[in-house]
Amino acid sequence: MDGFAAVDFGFAREVLQRGIAALYLIAFVSTLNQFRALLGEHGLLPAPELLAWAGSSPRARRLLRPTLFLRVRYTDRRLVALCIAGIVLSAALVAGLPQLAPPWVPMACFLLLWLGYMSISSIGQTFYGFGWEMLLLEAGFLAAFLGSASQPPPTVVIVLFWWLAIRLEFGAGMIKIRGGREWRDLTALMYHHETQPMPGPLSRQAHLLPAWFHRLEVIGNHVAQLGAPWLLLAPILGLWIPRAATGPATGAATGSAAWPAIVGAVGAGVVIATQLWLVLTGNFAWLNGATVVLAFSAVGIPLGAPHHPVTALPGAIDGLPLPWFAVTAAVGLLYVWLSVPAVRNLFSRRQAMNASFNRWQLANAYGAFGTVTKERIEIVIEGTMLRYADPDPLTGEWREYGFKGKPGDRNRIPRQFAPYHLRLDWLMWFLPLGRMSEDWFAMLLVRLLEADAPTLRLLRHDPFAGQRPAQVRAVAYRYRFTTRAQHRESGRVWVRDRRRVVVRPLSLGDGEPPGG
Numbered sequence: 001m002d003g004f005a006a007v008d009f010g011f012a013r014e015v016l017q018r019g020i021a022a023l024y025l026i027a028f029v030s031t032l033n034q035f036r037a038l039l040g041e042h043g044l045l046p047a048p049e050l051l052a053w054a055g056s057s058p059r060a061r062r063l064l065r066p067t068l069f070l071r072v073r074y075t076d077r078r079l080v081a082l083c084i085a086g087i088v089l090s091a092a093l094v095a096g097l098p099q100l101a102p103p104w105v106p107m108a109c110f111l112l113l114w115l116g117y118m119s120i121s122s123i124g125q126t127f128y129g130f131g132w133e134m135l136l137l138e139a140g141f142l143a144a145f146l147g148s149a150s151q152p153p154p155t156v157v158i159v160l161f162w163w164l165a166i167r168l169e170f171g172a173g174m175i176k177i178r179g180g181r182e183w184r185d186l187t188a189l190m191y192h193h194e195t196q197p198m199p200g201p202l203s204r205q206a207h208l209l210p211a212w213f214h215r216l217e218v219i220g221n222h223v224a225q226l227g228a229p230w231l232l233l234a235p236i237l238g239l240w241i242p243r244a245a246t247g248p249a250t251g252a253a254t255g256s257a258a259w260p261a262i263v264g265a266v267g268a269g270v271v272i273a274t275q276l277w278l279v280l281t282g283n284f285a286w287l288n289g290a291t292v293v294l295a296f297s298a299v300g301i302p303l304g305a306p307h308h309p310v311t312a313l314p315g316a317i318d319g320l321p322l323p324w325f326a327v328t329a330a331v332g333l334l335y336v337w338l339s340v341p342a343v344r345n346l347f348s349r350r351q352a353m354n355a356s357f358n359r360w361q362l363a364n365a366y367g368a369f370g371t372v373t374k375e376r377i378e379i380v381i382e383g384t385m386l387r388y389a390d391p392d393p394l395t396g397e398w399r400e401y402g403f404k405g406k407p408g409d410r411n412r413i414p415r416q417f418a419p420y421h422l423r424l425d426w427l428m429w430f431l432p433l434g435r436m437s438e439d440w441f442a443m444l445l446v447r448l449l450e451a452d453a454p455t456l457r458l459l460r461h462d463p464f465a466g467q468r469p470a471q472v473r474a475v476a477y478r479y480r481f482t483t484r485a486q487h488r489e490s491g492r493v494w495v496r497d498r499r500r501v502v503v504r505p506l507s508l509g510d511g512e513p514p515g516g
Helices: 010-039 047-054 058-063 076-095 104-121 131-143 155-178 203-207 211-231 234-240 259-281 287-298 322-338 340-346 423-433 439-449 484-490
Strands: 376-384 459-461 471-481 494-506
Touching (some): 010 104, 010 155, 010 287, 010 423, 047 058, 155 211, 155 287, 155 322, 155 340, 203 259, 203 471, 211 259, 234 259, 259 287, 322 340, 376 439, 376 494, 423 439, 439 471, 439 494
Antiparallel strands (some): 376 471, 471 494
């Protein structure tokens, strides 16, 4: 670093800009494929109804986060247009095209992505109530101020990315330490691989590893989340190391000036390694990918021609044009003010998880899995072409609906979907955790009775090939991974035992809403 210019972080900027743009591309594709069935005009939780409520009074309007759809009437066609625009703009940033122009061009592109995706997530209700939605928005906002190839990255923005990574990782670590006892007695990962919301292809193999390995996993997690993120700040110390310790031609750190950059890169490496393990053993949408991208912000590798001597450029401070310097400095000051609640939250005994302290979702609190579920209960939806008076017939022609990501078929190896986000599958995991009365689930059962085509496209398997079933019901099962011996004998990935019917058989025209 050289004062206000992070001259050694050209590579970090490339990874941040292109990586965050790639995540936006995935998010817009996910929205294009799922939003209309989940939240569109005829979705499970129609967004137009939420917008009508928000427009009913100034107070209700203020409770809704900023969205373009408060000014422009929502339609499914407009949602599609917004998604396509977001995909095209994201792809251009991944290719690096706007970054070839002055810094105002990539700034405008990222701010458009930020505002566009905020307009979607603000009306996404529970289907967009995940921490990585806020994370993507905040990362996109900060990426807008990284500049372009015509000048070095601003130091203040690189440091803000380190602060984001610290809030993300350290916040998650503190949530665990303050959360379930399993994180303190090192047993959490003896359950997690089996009970996580959406296992991946290698989750069973990870679950079957010995207990001592799972304890090492927990220790490694604590090191990576509680210690390593703070190492990302080490390159700041380079600002106080005498310039004589740097190479005269390129400004690259040498000798005693190199160690802060090395320490920062080590911290980034630890974070990246643990995130890649999580990618291999689970499906957490783009959370792990975003964390990897953010960690690269601490990897100090200069790119392109040297910017030194940075003070030789007229009308510039350390190589940053004065107007651009003023804008990035203002962003830094804004974040100092916005971060006060986040700092308090990190060190609070009542730490909030995945919380925003302002309407624009900047300087948020992050964290996940403060407690680990020790038993996997799956809600299996079944349908039949017959009508039964008995609410729980043990025999009959009941056929299961298959989901793309969540466990169902006992012989099916879980698939890898991350960084793509299967929103319906994720919410199905929360149902047995006290959320069976959610409105969207009641409407899902109605849509299955109607054989609604957009809803069925969210599933992997419709047992009735597009025909309307006479009845549907929901049954709770306990799922466990097969042992190695059980797998050799049966070839199955899961074993399950039936618990109870949690939603009685329903048919179209039933007056009583679905419920436990």
